Amino acid sequence: MMRRMLYALAPVYVFAVFAYGFRIILLSLVVFPTGVFVEYLFERVKKKPVSEAVFVSCTLFVLAMPPKVPLWIAALGIAFGIAFGKCVYGGFGRNIFNPAITGRLFIYITFPAFMTAGWINPSLFGIDAVSSATPLELLREGMQAKLSSLFLGWRAGSIGEAPVFLIILSALYLVLTRTASWRIMVSTLGSATILSFLLDLLNIPKALPVVPAVLSGSLFFVAVFMATDPVSSPRKVKAHWLFGIIVGVSGVLVRTFSLFSEGWSFAIMIANSFAPLLDELMQDKKKVKA
Helix, strand or coil, X not given: CHHHHHHHHHHHHHHHHHXXXXXXXXXXXXXXXXXXXXXXXXXXXXXCCCCXXXXXXXXXXXXXXXXXXXXXXXXXXXXXXXXXXXXXXXCCCCCCCCHHHHHHHHHHHHCHHHHCCCCEECCHHHCCCEECCCHHHHHHCCCCCCHHHHHHCCXXXXXXXXXXXXXXXXXXXXXXXXXXXXXXXHHHHHHHHHHHHXXXXXXXXXXXXXXXXXXXXXXXXXXXXXXXXXCCCCCCHHHHHHHHHHHHHHHHHHHHHCCCXXXXXXXXXXXXXXXXXXXXXXXXXXXXXX
């Protein structure tokens, strides 16, 4: 399952290198060894090998970073995510929270100046990198964002969040191979879209037009790759729908009403906290009576 997730992430990673250059590879050369080493330190005590899942966490973490994030901050983030988002709970299969999101949220709150800046427009291998505002920032200033650029991923943002068309193709692969839950994807995207539409319809301050709002930011990336993490999401099929709704609604509320420009990292952590409860609520009634 973890290997299929890596296959699904590969096109997005290649697109990121094409759009931002070999700095992505340099970032990976810092993040991957750091993440693997931290997990190794914990697993060696139990005399167990490093899990293949750590490579998925490192890949997701790299793709969730701003293109110009300092390397030392990225190293600190992945180390924190693997240690406190995974290993302290007993390692793979026991963690409550998504390790990549845990690490990203830690440095997002601790180093906001670095994590909310450093955006650049994509260019061929990053040769003509120019600083730019993200589509969300442009929309909040009353400017327009080209829908074609949003869909094709040729706009500023986190390293791997932009190419919506590739993320959709990866989602189809994950669903067809039964690697990820389509229910979580649909409920996350659907609830976020509906709530964005209602807030815009009611002229709520800071609410964004629904189509640009859905295509901007990291909603698709989070819905396909983060929310569907089989360890930190619910096990029960019925619970998948509620879990996705919590992600979608929480992300839009944070994005609209808080001081943070994006809310999807918070949304995943909130939903992860509810996952065990959702499984408990969705237990088969006959088993509960027994």
